[in-house]
Amino acid sequence: MNESQHLSSQFDEDLSRLRTHVLQMGGLVETQVSAAIEAYATGEIASVKTIVETDRKVNELEKAIDDDCAHIIAKRQPTASDLRLVLGISKIVTDLERAGDEAKKIAKGVRRIYEGGHLPGQYGVGVRHLAEAALAMIRQALDAFARLDTPQAANVIRADTDVDVEFKSIIRQLITHMMEDPRTITTSIDIISIARAIERIGDHAKNVSEQVVYIVEGRDIRHTKEKVQ
Amino acid sequence: MSSQVIRALLLALLSSLIALPVGSFVAHWAGWSVFCAGLALQMIFHFRNFARLDRWSHRPVVDASLEGEGAWDGIFGRLYRHEKDLRAGIADRDNQIERLFAALQALTDGVVALDLNQQIVYCNSTAEEQLGLALTTDRGQPVVNLVRQPEFVAYLEGGDFERPLTLRSDRGTDRVLSIHVVPYAGDRRLLQIKDVTQTVRLDRMRRDFVANVSHELRTPLTVLAGFLETLQEIDLDRADQHRYLDLMAEQSKRMESIVQDLLTLSSIESAPPPSVDIVDMSSLVDKLRRDAEALSGGRHNIVAEADAQCDVRGSEPELVSAFGNLVANAVRYTPAGGTVRITWKAMAQGAEFAVEDTGIGIEAKHIPRLTERFYRVDRGRSRDAGGTGLGLAIVKHSLNRHQAQLEIRSTLGVGSRFAAKFPAGRVARVQ
Numbered sequence: 001m002n003e004s005q006h007l008s009s010q011f012d013e014d015l016s017r018l019r020t021h022v023l024q025m026g027g028l029v030e031t032q033v034s035a036a037i038e039a040y041a042t043g044e045i046a047s048v049k050t051i052v053e054t055d056r057k058v059n060e061l062e063k064a065i066d067d068d069c070a071h072i073i074a075k076r077q078p079t080a081s082d083l084r085l086v087l088g089i090s091k092i093v094t095d096l097e098r099a100g101d102e103a104k105k106i107a108k109g110v111r112r113i114y115e116g117g118h119l120p121g122q123y124g125v126g127v128r129h130l131a132e133a134a135l136a137m138i139r140q141a142l143d144a145f146a147r148l149d150t151p152q153a154a155n156v157i158r159a160d161t162d163v164d165v166e167f168k169s170i171i172r173q174l175i176t177h178m179m180e181d182p183r184t185i186t187t188s189i190d191i192i193s194i195a196r197a198i199e200r201i202g203d204h205a206k207n208v209s210e211q212v213v214y215i216v217e218g219r220d221i222r223h224t225k226e227k228v229q
Numbered sequence: 230m231s232s233q234v235i236r237a238l239l240l241a242l243l244s245s246l247i248a249l250p251v252g253s254f255v256a257h258w259a260g261w262s263v264f265c266a267g268l269a270l271q272m273i274f275h276f277r278n279f280a281r282l283d284r285w286s287h288r289p290v291v292d293a294s295l296e297g298e299g300a301w302d303g304i305f306g307r308l309y310r311h312e313k314d315l316r317a318g319i320a321d322r323d324n325q326i327e328r329l330f331a332a333l334q335a336l337t338d339g340v341v342a343l344d345l346n347q348q349i350v351y352c353n354s355t356a357e358e359q360l361g362l363a364l365t366t367d368r369g370q371p372v373v374n375l376v377r378q379p380e381f382v383a384y385l386e387g388g389d390f391e392r393p394l395t396l397r398s399d400r401g402t403d404r405v406l407s408i409h410v411v412p413y414a415g416d417r418r419l420l421q422i423k424d425v426t427q428t429v430r431l432d433r434m435r436r437d438f439v440a441n442v443s444h445e446l447r448t449p450l451t452v453l454a455g456f457l458e459t460l461q462e463i464d465l466d467r468a469d470q471h472r473y474l475d476l477m478a479e480q481s482k483r484m485e486s487i488v489q490d491l492l493t494l495s496s497i498e499s500a501p502p503p504s505v506d507i508v509d510m511s512s513l514v515d516k517l518r519r520d521a522e523a524l525s526g527g528r529h530n531i532v533a534e535a536d537a538q539c540d541v542r543g544s545e546p547e548l549v550s551a552f553g554n555l556v557a558n559a560v561r562y563t564p565a566g567g568t569v570r571i572t573w574k575a576m577a578q579g580a581e582f583a584v585e586d587t588g589i590g591i592e593a594k595h596i597p598r599l600t601e602r603f604y605r606v607d608r609g610r611s612r613d614a615g616g617t618g619l620g621l622a623i624v625k626h627s628l629n630r631h632q633a634q635l636e637i638r639s640t641l642g643v644g645s646r647f648a649a650k651f652p653a654g655r656v657a658r659v660q
């Protein structure tokens with residue numbers, strides 16, 4: 001968006017590289033989330049170890065990008081939309097890192113369930129559907145950031161409501177299930193923690209989208225009922 | 230050019246020739262003013278043309294021809310022609326480029342051209358769909374900003390493009406893409422993207438087939454070997470011996486039917502195209518109904534309707550086996566009291582043989598794989614029902630050889646409909 005203002009300048013290149021780094025971190029988080037969901041669906045707990053190890057890489061990326069942000073602010077003293085971009089990015093990486101943590105939580109929950117010899121059973125489908133929705137949200141949020149596309153970001157923010165509703169209905173189902181058959185409580189609690197983690201991933205995707213709106217329009221729409229167009 | 234100079238000088242000389250007598254006979258100043266007026270007239274003439282050229286050069290148009298006066302006309306004409314040629318050349322090149330892009334657009338493979346900074350320069354619509362890009366908004370965007378999968382980023386940065394990268398598409402669809410990087414115009418890169426979902430699926434089918442054949446044959450073999458060992462080592466009384474031998478016979482029959490089905494399948498695959506003899510469908514449907522009634526043992530309601538107006542051209546034994554298979558499946562998977570409906574009727578294009586049941590139905594996700602060899606929706610159940618796992622594979626092959634399509638529709642718990650649609654070329658109308 002700043003291409004016209006400082007064409008081919010070093011500063012512009014720095015910003016562009018920063019964005020690409022953020023999106024690369026996002027790509028890693030997307031892969032983590034989808035791998036965790038895959039593990040849940042297939043019960044292949046071998047991948048859990050990889051997910052836990054890769055999470056360290058996500059953490060490192062967060063620190064590196066935060067460092068870059070600090071450097072750019074100190075050295076270049078960006079203003080207006082450039083400043084918003086840098087500030088927005090430093091918030092986006094926090095959300096991405098947390099989404100990565102949630103993916104790790106899902107993976108660990110999956111290991112607990114399958115190692116305990118249980119199967120997610122009939123709730124497998126509901127949770128998987130929830131997970132697909134959350135994964136789509138994070139993908140769209142990152143696409144919106146790459147393209148600085150506010151309508152897309154607005155879609156993600158709206159989609160979060162659906163994910164929340166679906167999450168609540170899964171919880172209700174599980175509660176009924178636990179009351180009917182107390183032997184399923186252990187597994188159900190693990191499934192609840194997985195569903196919770198997925199729902200949080202949706203929230204993080206929403207936060208990323210809010211930052212995209214802030215970067216492009218300069219409006220802070222967090223914690224408000226303000227409509228996004 | 231020199232003629233222009235001579236002309237200008239001659240005009241100056243002419244005005245001085247007029248000015249000289251005026252100057253000497255009337256007055257000095259009058260002579261000078263006549264001379265100046267001559268020059269001024271020439272200047273005005275040039276300025277007018279100059280202004281015209283100036284106007285035109287701001288917005289060169291070729292629809293109205295550019296006309297000058299006197300010496301200017303030649304210059305204007307040349308400029309005008311030059312502009313016109315240039316425009317024609319550009320239009321021609323535009324056309325060529327457009328055709329080139331249309332050719333890229335027509336490729337069934339995805340193509341993405343990147344510049345030196347890995348930014349998207351161009352991509353065709355196949356690539357847009359495969360990678361979730363949109364050229365109008367994503368031109369100039371680094372490709373790794375949008376295709377963010379770490380494997381892809383590592384592949385692009387790794388610089389080793391000997392082998393293509395196999396990537397599972399993450400855009401909601403369960404597709405497998407094979408991405409190949411080809412350098413072009415120096416260090417620029419072109420991504421060539423093939424959809425290899427089908428190839429990967431075929432590979433899996435082949436692997437599954439070998440594994441399944443071994444598994445299917447080993448299971449009865451293990452049972453046989455176990456009983457044999459028992460019989461060899463333990464002295465059993467006659468009744469037990471009989472029971473064991475019966476079980477062994479059952480297992481060996483199972484193996485035999487699997488091998489028989491495999492042989493049928495391979496003979497169908499290698500056989501010459503089926504004949505075009507007319508098969509009497511009315512009597513065939515009648516025979517199918519009787520077979521179904523025998524298999525059902527009165528537990529189902531069997532309905533058969535055959536359109537006497539048309540018959541099939543093809544190999545009777547193959548069709549009997551294919552249709553018989555569909556009917557037997559319908560009877561097997563329909564609980565007692567259900568209905569199995571066998572129909573044969575002419576359609577607008579060709580004809581259709583269908584078996585409809587009110588059975589247990591099949592989940593939608595299994596339907597595309599149903600005709601794979603040894604594919605089973607529910608392993609235990611179909612083996613109990615006496616299937617070898619090859620029936621539908623044989624049906625599909627036999628029908629394909631008759632250019633017929635097998636169409637499967639099913640709703641879980643409601644019933645299924647298996648229809649073989651024959652093209653007009655395979656249908657014989659009865660006069």
